[in-house]
Every structure is written in structure tokens, then in C-alpha cells.
Amino acid sequence: xxxxxxxxxxxxxxxxxxxQKKELTLKDAIVGSxxxxxxxxxxxxxxxxxxxxxxxxxxxxLQYSCNKNNPDALLTLSDFQEFSLSRFPxxxxxxxxxxxxxxxxxxxxxxxxxxxxxxxxxxxxxxxxLSFCETSKTLAYTKGQNLFVLNKxxxxxxxxxxxxxxxxxHYVHRREFGITKGIFWSSTGKQVAxxxxxxxMVNDYxxxxxxxxxxxxxxxxxxxxxxxxxxxxVGIYDLExxxxxxxxxxxxxxxxxxxISWGPNDKFIYLAELNxxxxxxxxxxxxxxxxxxxxTLFEETSSTYVEPxxxxxxxxxxxxxxxxxxxxxxxxxLYLYDTSGKQIRQITKGNWEVTNxxxxxxxxxxxxxxxxxxxxxxxxxxxxxxxxITRLDRAAGTHQAKFSSDFNHLLDQWEAFDVPGQTDLxxxxxxxxxxxxxxxxxxADFQFGKNEIITIKANDDSTNLYGRLILxxxxxxxxxxPTIIYVYGGPHAQLINNTWHNDVRWWQYYMASHGFxxxxxxxxxxxxxxxxxxxVIHRNLGIAETADQMRGIEYLKSLPYVDANxxxxxGWSYGGFMTLNLMLRHSETFKAGVAGGPVVDWSMYEIMxxxxxxxxxxxxxxGYQEANMTEHVNSLQGKLMLIHGAQDPxxxxxxxxxxxxxxxxxxxxxxxxTYPTHPHNVRGKDRVHLMDKVSQYFLDYL
Numbered sequence: 001x002x003x004x005x006x007x008x009x010x011x012x013x014x015x016x017x018x019x020q021k022k023e024l025t026l027k028d029a030i031v032g033s034x035x036x037x038x039x040x041x042x043x044x045x046x047x048x049x050x051x052x053x054x055x056x057x058x059x060x061x062l063q064y065s066c067n068k069n070n071p072d073a074l075l076t077l078s079d080f081q082e083f084s085l086s087r088f089p090x091x092x093x094x095x096x097x098x099x100x101x102x103x104x105x106x107x108x109x110x111x112x113x114x115x116x117x118x119x120x121x122x123x124x125x126x127x128x129x130l131s132f133c134e135t136s137k138t139l140a141y142t143k144g145q146n147l148f149v150l151n152k153x154x155x156x157x158x159x160x161x162x163x164x165x166x167x168x169x170h171y172v173h174r175r176e177f178g179i180t181k182g183i184f185w186s187s188t189g190k191q192v193a194x195x196x197x198x199x200x201m202v203n204d205y206x207x208x209x210x211x212x213x214x215x216x217x218x219x220x221x222x223x224x225x226x227x228x229x230x231x232x233x234v235g236i237y238d239l240e241x242x243x244x245x246x247x248x249x250x251x252x253x254x255x256x257x258x259x260i261s262w263g264p265n266d267k268f269i270y271l272a273e274l275n276x277x278x279x280x281x282x283x284x285x286x287x288x289x290x291x292x293x294x295x296t297l298f299e300e301t302s303s304t305y306v307e308p309x310x311x312x313x314x315x316x317x318x319x320x321x322x323x324x325x326x327x328x329x330x331x332x333x334l335y336l337y338d339t340s341g342k343q344i345r346q347i348t349k350g351n352w353e354v355t356n357x358x359x360x361x362x363x364x365x366x367x368x369x370x371x372x373x374x375x376x377x378x379x380x381x382x383x384x385x386x387x388x389i390t391r392l393d394r395a396a397g398t399h400q401a402k403f404s405s406d407f408n409h410l411l412d413q414w415e416a417f418d419v420p421g422q423t424d425l426x427x428x429x430x431x432x433x434x435x436x437x438x439x440x441x442x443x444a445d446f447q448f449g450k451n452e453i454i455t456i457k458a459n460d461d462s463t464n465l466y467g468r469l470i471l472x473x474x475x476x477x478x479x480x481x482p483t484i485i486y487v488y489g490g491p492h493a494q495l496i497n498n499t500w501h502n503d504v505r506w507w508q509y510y511m512a513s514h515g516f517x518x519x520x521x522x523x524x525x526x527x528x529x530x531x532x533x534x535x536v537i538h539r540n541l542g543i544a545e546t547a548d549q550m551r552g553i554e555y556l557k558s559l560p561y562v563d564a565n566x567x568x569x570x571g572w573s574y575g576g577f578m579t580l581n582l583m584l585r586h587s588e589t590f591k592a593g594v595a596g597g598p599v600v601d602w603s604m605y606e607i608m609x610x611x612x613x614x615x616x617x618x619x620x621x622x623g624y625q626e627a628n629m630t631e632h633v634n635s636l637q638g639k640l641m642l643i644h645g646a647q648d649p650x651x652x653x654x655x656x657x658x659x660x661x662x663x664x665x666x667x668x669x670x671x672x673x674t675y676p677t678h679p680h681n682v683r684g685k686d687r688v689h690l691m692d693k694v695s696q697y698f699l700d701y702l
Contacts, residue, residue: 021447021473023513026695028446029506030688039420039439039500044088045413049096050406053425059088061112066409066425069434079115083108094134107132107139121150129169129182136189138239142169147183147194149239158194158237158244165200165221172197172232176608177258177274178309186266191288192237193260193269196246199223199230207647210676220649225603225610226617229254229276236269236288245291249273249284256608261312263339264319268294272308278612281306283324285339297341300328304531304538305612310357317362323347325357330531334365336384348382348389353528356400360384361407366428368400374529375453375466376498379412381428392430395419398499403428411436415500417451449473449512451502456555458524459547463533466496467521467552470504472512475561482566482702483517483556484508487582489545490574491534491613494527495520507691514699519556523548539623541602541613542581549582553589565591566702568638570694572596573651573680576642577629580659583640584632592639592701594694597648597680600629600655630662639701641671643690645678671697 028037043056054063054074062071077088089101091110098118099110107130109119119137123130127141127148138151147158147169159168170182172195182195205222208215223229231253237244249257249271259272269288274281280301285294300306310325315336321344324335333348334357347365348354355377356368364381371389372378379392379401393399397416404410412424421439426432449471458465472481486508488495497503508518522529523545525537536544556562569590571579576598583593602610603617603624617624625631644656656672663670673693675682682690 022445023473024443024446024448024506024510026507026510026692027688029510030691031685033506037442037506039415039442040437041421041439042413042423042437044091045402045411045423046093047402047404047411048093050404050408053402053404053411056088061088064436066433074112075115080110082117100132100134109137119152121152123150124148124155129171131181131183131185131192133185133189133192135185135187136239138189140169140183140185140192140194142167142182147237149192149237156239156242158192159196159235163200165198165202167195167197167199168235169194170197171195172230173256173258174606174608176612177256177272177307178311179258184260184262186262187264188266190239191266192239193262194235194237195257196233196235197230198232201228202230203227205652207649207652210646218647222649222652223607225605225607225614227607229607232257234260234269234271236291245289247271247286247291248293250293252276259308259311261314261322264314268339270297270312272311274306274308276607276611277615278305278307279303281308283312283341285341295341297337297339298343300326304535307612313357313359315360323357323360323365325354327531334367334382345384347384347387349387351530353530355528358401358403359407364407364428366401366403366407366410370528372396373498375494375496379410381407390430392426392428393424394430394432396498398497409433416498417500417502420500446509447473447513448501448509449475451504451509453496453498453502454555456521456551459544459551460524463524465521465523465548465551467519467555468496468502468504470508470512470518472515472517477561479561480563480566481515481517481561482568482698483519483562484511484698484702485549485552485567485569485582486518486520486575487549487569487571487578488573488575489523489525489549489571489578491525491537492527493574494522496522507695511695511698514695516698516702517556517562519552521549521552523552537613539614539620541623541627542577542585543626545578546581546585549578550586550589553586564589568592568594568698568702570594570596570698574599576651580629580632583638584629584635587635587637590638592698594641594643594697596643596690596694597645597651598629598642598655598659599651600659602627604652604654604658606650630659633659633662633666633668636663636668636670639669639671639697641673641697643673643675643682643693645680645682646674646676647678648680650680 045055047053052063059077061075063074064071083103091099091101094100105123107121111118126143129142131140140149145161149156184193199221202221202223204219207218209218234247235244254276256274261270269286282299283297312322315321320339332353335346336344352371354367354369358366368377377398379399382389397414399414402411415421420441423436425434451470454467525545557564569579569582576595579593579595583590602614642656
């Protein structure tokens with residue numbers, strides 16, 4: 001009797017404890033996930049030198065030795081009195097004694113030993129695209145169309161363009177091909193390369209600012225697939241001579257100049273040059289003094305597309321050799337070349353991807369990869385001479401590294417489903433020195449349903465796909481639940497990962513708490529699974545991805561607790577396109593859908609991305625027609641809402657307008673909502689409004 005009583009008491013206590021768990025609010029899901037419910041992260045964790053790392057705690061800069069765990073205080077907030085800072089500034093080391101930070105309109109170099117300012121540059125109010133050269137202590141930036149440099153001697157204007165449609169020092173090719181900036185310093189800091197973009201031949205695309213007293217016309221340059229593209233050249237400015245030369249990149253004008261790399265002695269600069277068809281890449285070497293091409297080092301071709309994404313990394317021990325990170329064998333791997341263009345060897349091999357390249361010493365390259373699993377990331381060193389690979393971390397999950405400059409130690413920052421975040425100090429032999437930090441679980445008091453990763457077969461019946469299934473709290477397997485598919489499905493994205501809570505978006509937990517099952521699958525076409533996995537979508541966007549998503553639906557329908565008559569789908573951008581594909585191609589399956597910022601017609605999408613996957617409309621008319629969602633409106637049965645930012649410069653509003661017009665023409669009921677001040681994504685406090693609208697749609701119709 002006593003045993004039975006004890007057991008009953010335990011059950012009652014457990015039930016009461018579970019009942020006391022908090023329920024996630026929409027604010028928690030949208031705002032909290034990025035702030036008060038985000039796991040603690042170490043602030044400003046970085047290496048000072050090969051033996052010491054630092055971090056900021058309670059507005060004090062602490063230094064730790066690799067050999068002992070007792071910190072020394074290097075700086076406190078009071079050491080910055082002249083700047084009247086309210087908190088310790090974000091900073092980076094430019095050498096072991098000097099940190100760089102920005103305060104208001106000032107770029108500051110601060111000596112942490114003397115606790116004095118060694119350089120302070122006043123940044124012009126209208127300066128953008130800032131790029132600081134640590135070697136020459138010079139800041140480059142753009143103001144309007146032109147490029148400037150600033151150092152202790154003052155400001156110098158480099159370019160003097162005033163014609164409409166000309167930009168210098170800005171990113172080009174709409175940030176495709178790994179391009180994130182338009183300013184590139186040489187290693188000595190005596191020269192700076194920059195992009196010169198001429199988009200005067202590209203039509204003005206109309207965007208309207210509806211918030212002005214009278215709506216204001218705010219056009220952008222938007223080169224659509226099959227139309228005129230902007231033209232790009234590369235300039236090199238010499239700070240000592242004050243002269244600028246442009247590389248003679250030749251004809252045709254419509255090509256892509258990507259992955260700018262300076263050689264170690266600043267005599268040569270390297271470009272990955274890609275034809276407009278994106279199926280032929282040349283790695284070209286130019287002489288800096290003349291701008292003339294020296295030679296083509298090597299070429300890559302493909303029956304689908306070549307997508308260079310990474311610049312050359314020159315060997316620190318041999319200036320005549322460099323590492324190149326490419327997918328030319330079907331997987332992203334590292335290769336060693338010499339500056340004549342000869343491939344010395346392929347360093348990494350296998351049916352897995354190198355997802356980060358941290359650098360190299362004389363014996364090893366140091367990488368992050370998917371070698372263990374497509375849904376995990378682990379750290380390795382690979383012997384350059386024979387490809388022998390050694391794993392440097394110990395636990396399942398997703399690992400990222402900060403290596404000391406001599407590569408003897410690394411800071412391993414990692415997470416897994418039940419690990420909100422952990423930071424370990426290890427040696428490059430894989431030995432754990434110490435655990436620096438374990439983040440607390442900020443949602444320990446919340447009530448969540450089961451979250452698991454599942455594996456299904458793609459529509460080819462051989463490829464494994466990974467999915468994430470989330471069940472409602474207080475799940476009852478005898479009940480039938482409605483299900484929401486959250487979808488993306490396009491290149492360069494992966495939604496299923498062994499990270500904290502399996503990379504879930506907290507909105508999915510929020511909807512689960514309202515009685516929904518949430519399901520996501522990374523179909524073929526998505527990222528980090530090799531070229532064949534991605535290239536299956538070439539010239540036929542929406543076909544293979546939709547077939548794979550329907551394999552996910554088959555899996556769901558096999559579960560006794562899924563209500564097959566109440567299935568909905570939601571996605572944004574490419575996911576909005578996929579939402580329409582699923583709603584229209586399988587209208588009998590989906591009862592409700594919300595498509596955000598959807599691509600409707602790929603002929604209205606920009607050249608660089610659109611032509612890579614679809615070729616030009618005139619080259620692939622059948623593919624473009626089949627992928628045009630207005631061609632499938634007649635199949636619409638379920639409840640569908642489109643949402644679009646009125647200022648969207650990525651997937652322009654024209655997509656939704658044409659889809660809505662076709663729905664009206666065919667007398668198909670459809671709902672629509674726009675966010676008047678937002679571009680492609682709705683961020684900030686308005687995102688709560690957005691996700692409340694999405695949530696309510698499924699609550700109303702599922």
C-alpha cells in the first residue's frame with residue numbers, strides 16, 4: 001500500500017509540474033527567440049594572440065591563458081571615459097596590443113596596454129560600405145556613387161562619377177556568387193580594388209513610397225531574366241601615386257566578375273570570371289601595374305551551372321601556392337594549386353561538403369564539414385600531403401571554430417538538440433583543455449511537444465531526405481490533428497539541422513501549442529547535399545521539390561494521428577513559390593496555405609539567380625511556362641492568402657499582382673495582405689503582426 005501511495009504521489013507531482021509549465025506566446029515566439037529566450041552567448045570571444053583568448057563579462061575585458069583558467073582583467077568600461085560609453089563596445093584585435101571599435105561617427109584604435117587612443121578617424125555622416133585596412137590604417141567607404149579613403153592625412157576622393165546608374169565600391173551581381181562587398185584591400189594596404197558598376201542600361205523598376213505626403217516614386221534597377229544586365233569592371237587605386245587603373249577583363253560586357261583575390265606580393269590580382277550562361281568559369285590572373293590579363297589559370301564547365309563562391313586563399317608558407325574551395329567534382333572540396341594554374345592535389349574528397357575553411361599551416365588544412373552527417377557540422381584537420389583526416393570535436397551536433405593564428409588551439413562553439421550552447425577550448429590534436437561556458441536553457445520552464453528528426457526517401461526512391469516533426473504538448477495519439485507544412489525547398493538553404501531544438505522556428509512551437517502538428521522536410525534542391533542533389537531542379541523549378549514534399553505528405557498520412565483532410569502549408573520567398581506549387585499542383589491535399597513574398601513567374605525574377613537555375617526564358621520557354629504559377633490557378637481549391645512587402649526589391653510586388661489578377665479572371669477566391677513599409681521580409685515589431693495574421697489564417701481554416 002505504501003509503494004502504491006508513493007507511486008501515485010510521484011505521478012501527481014509530475015502532472016502538477018507539467019501543468020505549471022509556461023505556454024509560449026506569439027511575442028515569445030517572434031521577439032523572445034531573438035532576445036530574452038535566446039541562449040546566452042559569450043560576448044566578444046576571440047583570440048588576442050596564440051596563447052590567450054578574451055571575452056567581455058560585466059563590462060570588463062577578461063583575458064584567459066590556454067594554460068590556466070584564472071582570468072586577468074585587461075580593460076573596464078571606465079577606461080573609455082572620453083567616449084561616454086554606456087556599455088563595453090564591440091571590438092576586434094588588429095594586433096595583440098590594439099583593438100578597433102566604432103563609436104558614433106568615429107573609428108577608434110585603442111592601445112589596451114597604455115589605455116590610450118592611437119588613432120581616431122571621423123566618419124562622414126553619409127559614408128556607407130566601410131572597409132578598414134589594418135595594415136595602412138586607412139578607411140575606405142562610399143558616399144553616394146563614389147569611393148573615398150580616409151586616414152590620418154585626411155580624406156581622398158577616388159572616383160568622380162555623376163552619371164545616373166554608375167556606382168563605385170558597392171556590391172555587384174545582386175550579392176550572388178559569394179559577393180558581399182565592393183571594396184578589397186591589398187595585403188600591404190597600399191592599393192585598394194573596387195567594383196565599378198554601370199547599370200544605366202537596366203530599366204528603372206517602379207517602387208513607390210506610400211508613406212510620403214504624396215506617394216513618392218523610388219525606382220530601383222532590377223535586371224529581369226532574359227533582359228539587359230548591368231556591366232561591371234574592377235578598378236585598382238594606388239594610394240601612393242593617386243592613380244587608378246582598370247582591369248582589362250575584355251568582352252563580352254555581360255559577364256560576372258567574382259571572388260576577387262589579391263596575391264601575396266600585391267603584384268597580381270585574381271578573378272573568377274563567369275559567362276552570363278553561368279556554365280563556364282575562368283580563373284584569371286591580372287597584372288596590377290598594367291591591368292592586363294597574364295593568363296587563365298584553369299577553367300570549370302558544367303552542363304547545368306558553375307557557381308564560384310569562394311576567393312583564393314594563398315599559402316602562408318609558400319606564396320606561389322593557393323587553396324581553392326570548389327564543387328567541381330560534385331561536392332565542395334579543397335584543392336591546392338600553384339600560381340601557374342597547375343593543380344597540385346585535391347586535399348579533401350568524398351560524398352560530403354566542406355562547409356567552412358578556417359585556414360592552413362604547413363601540414364594541415366582546418367575545416368568544418370558534413371562528413372559525419374548532412375544535418376551535423378564537425379571540425380577537422382586534414383593532412384595536405386595525403387588527405388588523412390582527424391576530427392577535432394567530440395559531441396554530436398553543430399560545431400563552429402575560432403582557431404588561434406598558429407592553429408595550435410581552437411575555441412569550439414557548438415550546440416545540439418538538448419545543448420543550447422557550449423564553448424570548449426581544445427588543442428588541434430583534438431584534446432579538450434577545458435569547457436569555457438555552458439549556456440543555460442532559457443525555455444526550460446516552457447511546455448513544448450515532442451520534436452524529432454525523421455528520414456524519408458525522396459521521389460527518386462533512393463535519396464534520403466531529412467524532416468522535422470513537432471507534436472502538440474499534451475499529445476494524444478488517439479486524436480486526429482491538423483498539420484502545417486513549413487517549406488522553403490530552394491538552393492542555399494537547409495532547415496533541418498542538429499542544433500538546439502533541431503533548428504526549429506519558435507512559431508512552430510507556438511502553433512503546436514494551439515493543437516497543430518508542424519512538419520518540415522529539406523527536399524532535393526536545398527543546400528549542403530552536393531551538386532546532384534541541388535542540380536535536379538535545373539530548368540524545372542518546382543517539380544522535383546514538390547514531388548519530394550509530397551513524399552513528406554505520404555509519411556504524414558501514414559501516421560494515425562494526422563488528419564489528412566486538414567493539411568496546410570506556409571513558406572516565404574522560394575518557400576512562397578513552393579507553397580503555391582503545393583496548393584495548385586496538389587489542390588486535393590491542402591486545405592489552406594499562406595504564401596509570403598512568392599515568386600510567381602521566374603521571368604520576372606532577377607538575372608543572376610533566375611538564369612542560373614532556369615537559363616534565359618528564350619532558351620527554356622517550356623520550363624518557364626510550367627513554373628509560372630498563374631498557369632495553374634484553375635486548380636485552386638483550398639483557402640489561400642498571399643502576403644507581400646510593398647517595398648520588396650527582391651521578389652517584386654508584380655508577382656503577387658499578376659497572380660491575383662489571374663485569380664480574379666478565373667473567379668478564384670484568394671486573400672491578400674501587404675506590409676506598406678517593408679521590403680522582402682517583415683522584420684522588427686511588425687513581424688508579430690505578420691505571424692499573428694499567418695497563425696490566425698490556419699486557426700480559421702484548419
